[in-house]
Amino acid sequence: MAKYNFPKDFIWGVATSSYQIEGAYNEDGKGENIWDRFTSIPGNIYKNHNGNVACDHYHLYEKDIEILEQLGINNYRLSISWARIFPKGYGEVNQKGVEFYKKLINTLISKGIQPAVTLYHWDLPQHLQDMGGWANRKVVDYFVEYAEFMFKEFGDLVPIWITHNEPWVVSMLGYAWGIHAPGIKDYKMALQVAHNVLLSHGKVVRLYRSMDLKGKIGITLNLLTSYPYTNDEKDILAAKINDGFVNRWFLDPVLKGKYPEDMVKLYREQNLLPELPEEDMEIINEKIDFLGINYYTRSVVKYDEASYPLKASGVELDNPKTDMGWEIYPKGLYDMLNYLHQNYDGIEILITENGAAFNDIVNSNGRVIDDYRIFYLNEHLKEVYRAISDGVNVKGYYLWSFLDNFEWAEGYAKRFGIVYVDYTNQNRIIKDSAYWYGDVIKNNGLKE
Numbered sequence: 001m002a003k004y005n006f007p008k009d010f011i012w013g014v015a016t017s018s019y020q021i022e023g024a025y026n027e028d029g030k031g032e033n034i035w036d037r038f039t040s041i042p043g044n045i046y047k048n049h050n051g052n053v054a055c056d057h058y059h060l061y062e063k064d065i066e067i068l069e070q071l072g073i074n075n076y077r078l079s080i081s082w083a084r085i086f087p088k089g090y091g092e093v094n095q096k097g098v099e100f101y102k103k104l105i106n107t108l109i110s111k112g113i114q115p116a117v118t119l120y121h122w123d124l125p126q127h128l129q130d131m132g133g134w135a136n137r138k139v140v141d142y143f144v145e146y147a148e149f150m151f152k153e154f155g156d157l158v159p160i161w162i163t164h165n166e167p168w169v170v171s172m173l174g175y176a177w178g179i180h181a182p183g184i185k186d187y188k189m190a191l192q193v194a195h196n197v198l199l200s201h202g203k204v205v206r207l208y209r210s211m212d213l214k215g216k217i218g219i220t221l222n223l224l225t226s227y228p229y230t231n232d233e234k235d236i237l238a239a240k241i242n243d244g245f246v247n248r249w250f251l252d253p254v255l256k257g258k259y260p261e262d263m264v265k266l267y268r269e270q271n272l273l274p275e276l277p278e279e280d281m282e283i284i285n286e287k288i289d290f291l292g293i294n295y296y297t298r299s300v301v302k303y304d305e306a307s308y309p310l311k312a313s314g315v316e317l318d319n320p321k322t323d324m325g326w327e328i329y330p331k332g333l334y335d336m337l338n339y340l341h342q343n344y345d346g347i348e349i350l351i352t353e354n355g356a357a358f359n360d361i362v363n364s365n366g367r368v369i370d371d372y373r374i375f376y377l378n379e380h381l382k383e384v385y386r387a388i389s390d391g392v393n394v395k396g397y398y399l400w401s402f403l404d405n406f407e408w409a410e411g412y413a414k415r416f417g418i419v420y421v422d423y424t425n426q427n428r429i430i431k432d433s434a435y436w437y438g439d440v441i442k443n444n445g446l447k448e
């Protein structure tokens with residue numbers, strides 16, 4: 001019996017992404033993508049790790065699905081490797097790639113596991129990057145062609161579609177700071193990328209509606225609840241700017257059809273404002289069925305004259321952190337859910353990622369006792385419960401992540417999974433947190 005009972009139809013799931021788990025980076029006709037290229041350049045990734053093999057999910061997906069079934073997890077968020085379908089990003093189709101996802105998705109469904117498919121989780125075909133990537137507005141049209149193919153092939157099988165995962169990360173880490181693929185450091189270009197990604201989102205939503213498909217479609221944004229370091233008005237303003245930088249620059253176009261004026265003014269003053277054609281805004285604002293949010297931690301922000309271009313910097317507090325160095329702050333999720341409910345017309349919300357990396361160890365009995373991860377997850381889910389009790393329209397929760405996997409610039413150094421992966425032999429070890437999560441799902445709620 002649960003102490004915190006979630007709504008009857010609440011979606012309990014786990015999440016992964018193609019580049020982080022599939023491997024088979026050059027197998028069965030798959031084209032090169034920007035992460036294949038970026039990880040091949042020494043120095044970009046921790047110990048020069050790459051996703052060439054990853055969790056070898058491409059060959060082990062049936063075994064992994066059996067683990068989902070064993071745990072009673074009946075919702076699974078995955079992403080599609082665009083270059084496995086269109087090796088060049090458009091034109092010739094790689095039928096073996098299509099067949100892989102057909103087998104994967106049909107196997108999930110045959111086991112009673114509902115797929116949620118992300119069309120783009122950062123792995124752009126390299127051929128498209130060679131023409132400028134997301135900075136080139138033409139890539140928007142190639143994304144629409146790719147989506148149309150996927151909707152025709154899988155539209156009747158997949159009930160939940162996510163156009164993009166974290167456009168803020170795609171644009172800022174990939175094109176402003178260069179710490180993610182394609183490794184470009186051009187802030188103004190990054191803002192143009194963000195716009196083009198949002199435009200591609202809106203066009204694909206419009207396409208989905210035109211095909212009269214019966215599922216739901218939305219977008220996933222990484223959201224950081226921003227708090228001022230002190231009550232000084234400069235810190236309060238800095239926190240608002242940070243909220244605009246990470247959250248509102250994406251929330252407002254998608255849900256309100258316009259960019260936030262304070263951020264437009266700031267970027268214009270800094271000569272960073274990209275081309276933002278007015279006729280694009282109605283497309284970007286195409287109505288979505290749900291907003292996906294990824295929440296991991298909060299931001300505590302102070303005014304910082306030297307910080308370009310926002311004059312705002314994060315403050316590291318001496319509070320418990322995950323292995324990523326991120327503060328463990330469950331109330332930030334509660335506050336974000338209420339912020340969204342109050343400012344964006346009670347939009348339906350799916351928590352498409354929440355989880356934590358910790359330095360998991362396999363003990364002498366071959367067990368991973370990750371009570372710290374159970375604590376993190378339980379405390380965040382209690383805040384979700386509290387928000388739902390307040391009337392916030394949260395319909396589901398996908399835990400990040402199902403498997404330990406390739407953690408981008410951190411390589412395999414960070415373990416987010418509830419299933420441990422021994423990369424030396426591809427063995428899977430179900431962690432205590434996975435059994436705990438299976439109980440949460442069975443009880444549809446938390447015991448404490």
Ligand SMILES: N#[N+]C[C@@H]1[C@@H](O)[C@H](O)[C@@H](O)[C@@H]2O[C@H]12
Nearest residue numbers: 017165166294353400407416
């Ligand atoms: N870092 N981190 C963990 C996790 C990352 O592994 C996912 O691919 C992203 O969607 C999001 O950043 C969150």
